Amino acid sequence: MMQPQQPYTGQIFHPTQTYTPTTSQPFYGNNFEDEPPLLEELGINFDHIWQKTLTVLHPLKVADGSIMNETDLAGPMVFCLAFGATLLLAGKIQFGYVYGISAIGCLGMFCLLNLMSMTGVSFGCVASVLGYCLLPMILLSSFAVIFSLQGMVGIILTAGIIGWCSFSASKIFISALAMEGQQLLVAYPCALLYGVFALISVF
Amino acid sequence: MHPAGAAAAGTPRQPSKRRIPVSPPGMADPHQLFDDTSSAQSRGFGAQRGPGGLGYPAAAASPQEAFLADPVSNMAMAYGSSLAAQGKELVDKNIDRFIPVTKLKYYFAVDTMYVGKKLGLLFFPYLHQDWEVQYQQDTPVAPRFDINAPDLYIPAMAFITYILVAGLALGTQDRFSPDLLGLQASSALAWLTLEVLAILLSLYLLTVNTDLTTIDLVAFLGYKYVGMIGGVLMGLLFGKIGYYLVLGWCCVSIFVFMIRTLRLKILAEAAAQGVPVRGARNQLRMYLTMAVAAAQPLLMYWLTFHLVR
Numbered sequence: 462m463m464q465p466q467q468p469y470t471g472q473i474f475h476p477t478q479t480y481t482p483t484t485s486q487p488f489y490g491n492n493f494e495d496e497p498p499l500l501e502e503l504g505i506n507f508d509h510i511w512q513k514t515l516t517v518l519h520p521l522k523v524a525d526g527s528i529m530n531e532t533d534l535a536g537p538m539v540f541c542l543a544f545g546a547t548l549l550l551a552g553k554i555q556f557g558y559v560y561g562i563s564a565i566g567c568l569g570m571f572c573l574l575n576l577m578s579m580t581g582v583s584f585g586c587v588a589s590v591l592g593y594c595l596l597p598m599i600l601l602s603s604f605a606v607i608f609s610l611q612g613m614v615g616i617i618l619t620a621g622i623i624g625w626c627s628f629s630a631s632k633i634f635i636s637a638l639a640m641e642g643q644q645l646l647v648a649y650p651c652a653l654l655y656g657v658f659a660l661i662s663v664f
Numbered sequence: 665m666h667p668a669g670a671a672a673a674g675t676p677r678q679p680s681k682r683r684i685p686v687s688p689p690g691m692a693d694p695h696q697l698f699d700d701t702s703s704a705q706s707r708g709f710g711a712q713r714g715p716g717g718l719g720y721p722a723a724a725a726s727p728q729e730a731f732l733a734d735p736v737s738n739m740a741m742a743y744g745s746s747l748a749a750q751g752k753e754l755v756d757k758n759i760d761r762f763i764p765v766t767k768l769k770y771y772f773a774v775d776t777m778y779v780g781k782k783l784g785l786l787f788f789p790y791l792h793q794d795w796e797v798q799y800q801q802d803t804p805v806a807p808r809f810d811i812n813a814p815d816l817y818i819p820a821m822a823f824i825t826y827i828l829v830a831g832l833a834l835g836t837q838d839r840f841s842p843d844l845l846g847l848q849a850s851s852a853l854a855w856l857t858l859e860v861l862a863i864l865l866s867l868y869l870l871t872v873n874t875d876l877t878t879i880d881l882v883a884f885l886g887y888k889y890v891g892m893i894g895g896v897l898m899g900l901l902f903g904k905i906g907y908y909l910v911l912g913w914c915c916v917s918i919f920v921f922m923i924r925t926l927r928l929k930i931l932a933e934a935a936a937q938g939v940p941v942r943g944a945r946n947q948l949r950m951y952l953t954m955a956v957a958a959a960q961p962l963l964m965y966w967l968t969f970h971l972v973r
Contacts, residue, residue, distance in 0.1 A: 569824075576765070576772040577817070642775035649821060653828060664835070 510536045517593050517629045523636070532585035537592020544595060547602040548662065555661055562661075566654035567591055573650060578638040586637070591654070594630040597622050598655060602662040610663045619659050627651035771816035771879060773806040781811050782818060786890050787914065789921040795928055812925075816879070819886020826852065826889045829896050833971040836900060852889075852967055859885050859963070863956055867930070870948050876929045884925060888918050888960045892968050899972035907972045915961035922957035 513536065516522065541563060545556040571587045601622045604610070610619060631648035634640070640647070785792055797812045798805045807815040830848045834840040860881055867874065891914025899907030931949050 573772075573820075576769055577774075642777070645776045646774065646779060646817065650824070653821075653824060657828070660832075 506533070509533065513593050514596065516633065517596050520625055520629050520632070523632075532583065532589050534585060534589055534592070537589055537595070540592055540595045540599065544599050544602060544658070547599055547606060551602065551606045551662075553661070558661055559658070562654070562657050563588075563591070566657070570650060570654070574634065574638065574647070577643065577646070578640050580638060582634075582638060590630055590633050590637075591651070594626045594633070594651070595655075595658070597625045597629075598658050598662070601659060605662050615663065619663060623652055623655045623659055626655040630655075767879065768816065770806060771814065771883060773808050774815050774817045775808050778807055778811060778815070779818060782815070783890065785811065786818075786887055786921060787894075787917055789917055789924065792924075795924050797928075814880050814883035816883050816886070819883055819889060822889035822893060823852065823886060826893050826896075829893055829900075830971055833896055833900055837973055855963060855967065856882070856885060859959065866952050866955075870945075870952060872930055872949060872952075874929050876926075880929075884922065885960075887921070888964050891915065891918050892964050895964070896968050896971050899968075904972060907968075911964065911968065915964055918960045918964070919957050922960055923953060926953045926956060 510533065513533075541559060545559050548555055548559070567584065567588045570591060571582065571584050574582045574587060601610075601619060604618065609615065627648045630651040631644050634647050635644050795812055798810045804810075804813055807813040827845060827849045831840060831845045834844055860878065863881060863885075864878065867876070891911070894914055895907050895911035898910040930953050931946060
């Protein structure tokens with residue numbers, strides 16, 4: 462920061478040379494070519510996103526505990542927007558509900574997991590896992606665009622998708638937080654949260 | 665006059681293609697934060713600054729405003745992030761004063777077996793023999809290891825499920841709106857708070873020496889939501905008959921459950937072992953236990969009858 466004791470020798474609108482930027486990023490690098498690529502600087506790593514998506518899509522595959530080490534909110538954001546977009550295709554303009562419910566649900570899961578696990582968990586990690594496991598719900602809502610889900614087939618499909626989402630979410634939480642014997646206990650609140658999303662898709 | 669001005673006139677600027685401003689060859693310091701803007705070349709500078717700074721419109725990039733945009737925005741960002749870090753520290757420090765997090769963690773140390781067995785106990789408490797909580801060196805054992813220990817996972821999940829099921833029930837009757845959900849939630853919470861306060865008051869007035877903490881009490885009083893959910897779901901599937909049958913069964917079960925659990929906590933040891941001890945004190949305590957247990961079915965009915973038509 463600027464030292465105030467230094468006598469002002471410059472002209473107005475000329476910065477003194479003692480000003481140092483407080484940001485730690487190498488933003489004002491020497492050369493344009495030396496800068497890291499934009500995606501890397503933003504922290505979006507498409508390979509990791511793809512790996513995590515595959516983990517969600519294979520519910521029976523054992524999850525690796527270290528995949529949630531870096532908190533990545535770009536993927537979940539994309540999935541939330543895609544969910545809202547598929548709802549929009551079905552004629553329901555409910556982005557606000559999606560965001561509100563995600564926020565409340567993430568907060569609730571954050572409190573619960575912090576109380577239930579030995580190690581704590583950060584809010585970003587919870588939001589990231591819950592966002593990734595929203596992917597099957599996008600399948601459900603895109604299905605709802607074409608067929609109505611209010612018959613017996615719809616109910617069975619909805620129940621199956623909710624089970625799939627909550628099973629993957631609980632699997633990732635269990636492996637990342639090393640909680641034994643609590644998978645169903647973690648899956649139940651996830652199922653409640655995804656049930657609310659399913660309610661929005663169906664009705 | 666200004667080497668930067670000459671450089672600005674000299675170097676062709678393509679503001680849309682570059683993310684950072686080119687450091688003019690005259691300036692030796694590569695970490696200089698911004699260009700000299702006092703020249704009349706503010707138009708190019710303003711367009712460059714637009715995406716990077718505070719989104720300043722190019723028209724407003726007069727020398728004075730452009731001077732203010734960048735260092736102030738960086739300082740503001742640094743200040744904001746340090747403020748956020750301070751705020752987080754403050755919350756972490758103070759949250760332990762209002763919400764005893766470590767004590768709460770005891771009540772959430774559950775596993776699936778415990779929850780299954782406890783739910784079975786809530787619906788069928790008639791065959792369970794030993795209701796005493798085991799102790800391990802003066803501290804009660806975690807709920808994971810003793811089915812008689814109270815926990816907060818079941819009441820919390822039951823409460824949230826009750827609100828969602830209430831929303832579902834209202835939805836099937838076409839009476840649903842999101843603020844009704846909030847209304848249900850707050851009325852149920854209000855009744856719970858009222859119950860807890862009433863029981864704490866009576867315990868105080870009767871000078872009962874018990875190790876029943878407030879959180880224990882909240883846990884015990886929260887177990888009735890399980891029965892309520894069962895009743896409402898049956899009511900949705902099978903109509904009023906199903907609702908009354910299941911609710912009746914759950915009311916009797918929770919009555920027996922509460923009596924057997926609270927007897928050990930509120931009554932003196934002699935009375936708890938089934939030996940009838942005459943004395944006003946023990947009689948009053950017995951009445952208190954009966955009153956608490958009887959309040960449960962009443963509240964269960966009160967909070968659910970309007971959901972099933």
